[in-house]
Amino acid sequence: MIRSTSTLLFLCLILTFTANAQEFTRMGNTFQLAKSSIRLEFCTPFMFRVSKGNVANEPWMVNRYNWDTVNIRVTTTSGQITLQTSALRVVIRKPAFNIDVYAADGRLLSAEIASDSISCHKLLQPDEHFFGFGERMDFLDQRGKKVALNVGRGKGMPHLTGAYNVLEANYSPVPFFMSTKGYGIFLHTSYASDWDMGNSKADNYSFSAAKGPLDYYFIYGPRFGGILEQYTLLTGRSPLLPQYALGLHAGTYSGGTWGYEEQTSAAYVIALARRFREQGIPIDILFLDSTWRLFGKNGGKGATSFEWRETFHLPENMFDSLYALHYNMVGLHIRPRLDNGNRFHLLDSAAALGYTYPEGNKPGEFVNFFDTTAVNWWWEHAATKVASIGARFFKTDEGSAFGALANESNKTGPSGPEAQRLHNIFPLAYASAAYGKFAAFNHLRGMNQTREGYAGIQRFPFIFAGDWPSEWQYFEPVIKAGLNIGLSGVGYWAHCMGGFEHPADPELYIRWCQFGMLSPIALVFGMDHPGYKEPWQYGKDAQTNFKQYDELRYSLLPYMYSNAYEMYKTGKPLMRALVLEYQDDENVYNITDQYLLGNSIMVCPVTQKGAQTRVVYLPEGKWIDYWTGNVYDGHRYINALAPLDKLPLFIKAGSIIPTQAVQQYVGEHTIENITLEIYPFGNSSATLYNDDGKSLRYQEGEYTLTQITNEADSNHVKVHITGPVGSYHSSLKTYTLKIHVTAKPVRVNVAKWRYEDNTKCIYIDDLSADKENTIEIN
CATH class of the missing domain: 3.20.20.80 (Glycosidases)
Structure with missing residues (x-):
């Protein structure tokens, strides 16, 4: 009886193997379907590749093809093949071998309707929305739209219907999107591609390339941050720029743009650089555009x-x-x-x-x-x-x-x-x-x-948004371009503050520069002769405002740099469309003039001429007006005051924001003190990143991480700061804590502290940056 059972089991195993062999061949993580050109390869439990025909492994779009072994459970029936990982259940339906994808909990993510050698059609679910596709200036949510991806700008004359056409702008397309259903698709092709995201048919979407074979990656999050983490694991992450690249960049035509080339000179460039210094405007980077x-x-x-133009001597x-x-x-x-x-x-x-x-x-x-x-x-x-x-x-x-x-x-x-x-x-x-x-x-x-x-x-890195005129109609689309490119895996992004072509309205210049100083890369550059978007060319108010927001940026460099490190590790961009953090909130799907800079600061540019207020949407949680300290409940709209010198800024409650003294350039002074601005609410944390700011030694582990946590309720605030962990020896010696509270506390567990009623903040100085610190406030 034992022998008979063993024999029967052995025969069953043989039959199962034979059936599987007729269905597919398997090598590691890769499954080649029998009698079909379809190949499916798992990269991680969350990501797999689908290809039809012979596909090439190129080094430009994708920089990783070798993956660790993925644990995959395979089952077959007469009607389907099921491949299951810890995160996904992939069902291949016969006889057409259409591919449906479910989350591990059974929730349908994606259902395939049909595919061929260059295109794929999938089910469009009733409440599904799509984000990504690269640096686009037309829409944020692409549901119901047609999208054509091919590098270039709008062509044709006049420029208003050609080069200045926001519907055709395609400087940096990316054949990748994220769905609010929790997945993304990256079409691995270098050819022009077309995407119909429910425009032709309300119940399905499709994508195709000009030439095959069909080759795409399916990526599961389910949160957008998780999708970007997997996508940038595949296509590469932004390396850390030198820290000074987070300071101000200025471009110049050296005194002579097109038609004025004879006016260019090295003397103009030096005088420009010196003037920034004389005006006390912090700046780190300068570049000479075409006419050098x-x-x-x-x-x-x-x-x-x-060769240098003859007007440039030495x-x-x-x-x-x-x-x-x-x-x-x-x-x-x-x-x-x-x-x-x-x-x-x-x-x-x-x-x-x-x-x-x-x-x-x-x-x-x-x-x-x-x-x-x-x-x-x-x-x-x-x-x-x-x-x-x-x-x-x-x-x-x-x-x-x-x-x-x-x-x-x-x-x-x-x-x-x-x-x-x-x-x-x-x-x-x-x-x-x-x-x-x-x-x-x-x-x-x-x-x-x-x-x-x-x-x-x-x-x-980095990308800049292209040559958009200095007109109000292009301001908000440029913001949209930054949101879309961030949702497409590109985190370092810039634009020409005030616009590029034509002189700017001084009010537009002020508003655009406010936005520019709180962009991932701050860049001022224009081709308008003789102004070139230099701040002193736009009046005293413009210059004052430019310097104010430039200094704000330089004070935020530790915050920006720590978020840049997070981007290097996870792919999450510096400039974040609200949908990236709040993908279940339909109110944010079409917000194209607000964003998070890093994980804590919500920036709300004013894009209408003459506006003194603007409507701001506050997502869930609590939000603090940066300028007034007023606290607002989230998941609501408010009317925010926005006089010309104020860009509405809101801090997410619970945030911990490291800042430093303003320098005229990175490296002017050794940074020995950092101020930690803390907005207590619930339980929250932040990571302060530090390294030498210049070398590649961070890739070998030469850096330090300091964890700061905050626990708060109505009666008690506790702040804990770990000692620095890592091999980098920092110049940092002390922290100053600036803790935003609603009233003067009764007790603080350190001897030296002060409370300022006008700011409603507790200040604690000279905390050692080398040691663990715990502060308790009642």
Whole structure:
């Protein structure tokens, strides 16, 4: 009887294996469906890849393909194959092999209607909404919309219907979205793609690429933060920028924009840098835009000769002067085309070596940034001509011009199927080359400024929003662009404060700069001659306001830097659309003019001319008006006062915000004290991050983390600060606690403390930063 049972069990195992073998073959985490081109591979218990046909593992969009073994339980029936992890149950329905996905608790996440070699149709659930798709200026919630993703800007004349068309702006598209049902989809393609998110049919959505094979990743959160964590595990996370890159950036046309090139000079640049210092406006980064360089003989404005315009005398002395004024980085604008100048014949040399892309019967101008040998030649023979005398980063402009109409040229560069395949990822290869080469050359963390990007661009930060005119109608769409790119895995993002083209209305300049100083990267730059968005060009009130908010930013650098570390570890952006933190609150789905800066500060820009108030939505919880200290219950709308000098700011109750004394530039003084601003409410915590601010040693663990916790009820506040944990030896010696309370306390468990009635704050000075501290207040 025992033998018979064993034999029967053995036969059952054989039959089961045989049945499975007919259904699929398995190798590790990968399942190849029999009689089908469909392959399904688990990356983590929360993420899997679906492909149809032969797919390539490329290094630009995705930088991880090797995954740890995932525990997968497999069951088969006559009608389906079920693959189950600790987080997901994936059901493959026969005979079409449509894929449905359930959470571990049985909740339906996604149901597939049909798919083929280039497209996929899925069920659109009645209360489902979609966010992401890259740096878009049209909508936040894309339910019911059609979305076309292909790197570029609106084309056609006049500019009002072409380049200034917010519906067509596509500087940095990302073929990725997050659903309020708790999942995301990343379409792994470099080709142009189209997404119908319920526009044609109310009960389904679809996505397709211009060319196959179909290749996408399904990512489960269920919270948006969890989806972004998995997505950036796949496509890469933003590295830490140098800490001074969180200070103010200014761009300049050196005194002469288009049509005024003869007015450019190194003297203008030095005078500009000195004026910021004389006015006491904190600043760290300066870059020279297009007109520093001699326009070439073949590509004109659209190409880079790496020769200085004749109006620049001794540019190496200019760099020396700028660094003597304590600018931490000075950079230059370039384009990806090479050209011949008066002295250097870079285009001829590169083309002869095969390092450029041929353009019909004409010599190629675009450097092949996909080729390591070409990149090395470009760096050694072109880029180092300026890096060797002081340039420390590039603004890599016009990445969209590869295989498409360029802004400053009537050329489209290479054409044909290969250019179509590479068009969207060319900006990645271009930015990667400059970012990596400068980091190695400077022996510092890299920094790169670029206008165009695609999935994965967050590894070569940072993105800026493009050339939008200084008009009220573009202000709110630019904010929207920042929200959408943050929801797409890109955390370092900037825009031209006050707008880029045309002189700005002084009121618009003030309002836009308030927003800009509380953006992930603060950048002031314009092409309006002769103003160039320099703050003193817009009147005394504008200059005063500019300096006020710039100083606010510099005081927040420890907070910004700690949140940048969180972004490096988790992929959560610095600028967070409210839906990122409150995805179950439908009230936030279309809020495009409010956001969280980091995890504690809600920023509410004023985007209407003449407005003295604005409606603000406060999500769940309690919120404190930064300017007045008034406390509001959440999940409600309020009418916030907004005089011209005040940008409405609200602090999430329970927040712990590290601040420091304002410096004129990062590194002006050794930081020995940090103030911890604490807004007690319930139980909350924060992490203070510290490292040397410049090197890559943080990637080897050379940093410290300090945990601060707060426990509060109506009668008692307890603040606990751990000692620093980690191998970095910080200059930080003491903390000052600034605790916001409603009334003077009866007892504080330290000898020295003070209460100020006008601020309703308790101040405790000189707490050791090297030791554990516990403060109790009754």
